[in-house]
Every structure is written in structure tokens, then in C-alpha cells.
Amino acid sequence: MELLGMPVVQIYLYALIIAGLATILYVFFSDIAEGIGEGNPFLDPAVILPFITFVAATGYIMELTTDWNSSVIIVSALIIAFILDLLLYFFVLLPLSSAEVSLAYTDESLIGQVGKVIVPVPVGGFGEIVFESVNGIISKRAAGYENASIDYGKEVLVIEVKDGTFIVKEYEPFRFANMNKN
Numbered sequence: 001m002e003l004l005g006m007p008v009v010q011i012y013l014y015a016l017i018i019a020g021l022a023t024i025l026y027v028f029f030s031d032i033a034e035g036i037g038e039g040n041p042f043l044d045p046a047v048i049l050p051f052i053t054f055v056a057a058t059g060y061i062m063e064l065t066t067d068w069n070s071s072v073i074i075v076s077a078l079i080i081a082f083i084l085d086l087l088l089y090f091f092v093l094l095p096l097s098s099a100e101v102s103l104a105y106t107d108e109s110l111i112g113q114v115g116k117v118i119v120p121v122p123v124g125g126f127g128e129i130v131f132e133s134v135n136g137i138i139s140k141r142a143a144g145y146e147n148a149s150i151d152y153g154k155e156v157l158v159i160e161v162k163d164g165t166f167i168v169k170e171y172e173p174f175r176f177a178n179m180n181k182n
């Protein structure tokens with residue numbers, strides 16, 4: 001079958017190439033078109049471009065591998081592309097859009113965390129502790145709980161935060177005692 005003076009297979013191939021290139025450009029310049037799909041998610045280029053790509057790819061493959069009529073192939077390609085696009089939207093794009101990625105933390109979020117002393121905490125004075133997290137290594141000023149001193153290298157538990165100073169006490173992990181003493 002011919003459409004616009006070209007074989008349908010060639011139209012599918014051109015559509016596939018153009019949609020693929022447009023998708024690559026969209027990946028690089030998506031920040032420019034960020035608000036396009038806000039009102040209706042099905043008008044989002046991240047949904048439309050894969051739909052066109054799926055239609056073109058399915059139509060191209062079916063034209064080459066089946067003996068079906070071209071009108072049956074386009075209807076089949078549209079149905080398959082619609083199903084694949086729904087799966088892409090609901091199982092990939094929607095979860096990604098609602099995912100929260102943040103490297104930020106607050107001092108209060110570190111309460112209850114275990115850190116390590118890198119500058120000894122003197123009685124009534126300040127030392128320094130570090131935490132290892134996904135953000136890297138975080139170092140903070142620390143004071144001993146009830147003005148206790150804490151030596152270098154000890155693990156500490158953050159009890160509270162006052163004016164940017166972490167109030168810590170030496171960490172003692174819970175250990176089960178031997179319950180079966182004879």
C-alpha cells in the first residue's frame with residue numbers, strides 16, 4: 001500500500017526515526033517543556049513521543065513480517081502502542097514523577113543517630129563528631145550529655161540539638177545477656 005506516494009513501510013520507518021530523534025532531543029531539553037503536560041498528563045511529550053515511536057515500530061515490524069492488510073496493521077499498531085504507553089505511564093513515569101529525591105537533612109533528623117567522635121569532647125566543652133550518610137560525611141559540633149567527656153574514636157548517640165550543638169552521650173549497643181545460666 002502507498003500513502004503520500006511512498007510505501008507504508010517507508011513512512012513507518014521515517015516516523016520511527018523522527019520520533020526517536022525527537023525523544024532524544026526531549027531527554028536533553030525536557031526542562032524547557034516542563035509544564036506542557038501539567039493539565040492533562042496524556043498531552044505530556046514524555047507520553048506522546050513514546051506512543052508515536054511504539055506505533056511506528058510496531059507498524060514497521062508488522063508490515064515486514066506479516067501478510068496482513070495495511071489498515072489492519074495500523075489498527076493493531078495503535079492498540080499495541082496504546083497498551084504499551086499506558087504501561088509506561090503507570091509503571092514508569094508516574095512513580096518517577098512522585099519520587100522524592102533529596103540530599104537535604106536537618107539537624108533534628110540526626111537525633112537518634114550514631115556518630116563517631118573525631119575531636120574529643122572535654123567536660124563542659126565542645127568536640128566534633130561525624131556521621132556517615134548517603135550525602136557523604138557530615139561533621140558537627142558536639143557537647144557531652146550532662147557535661148560528660150568523651151574520648152576520640154568513641155561512638156556516640158545524639159540525644160538532642162541545642163543552637164546547632166549536638167548533645168551526645170557515649171553509645172552502648174544493646175546486647176542480650178546469657179539467659180540460660182546454670
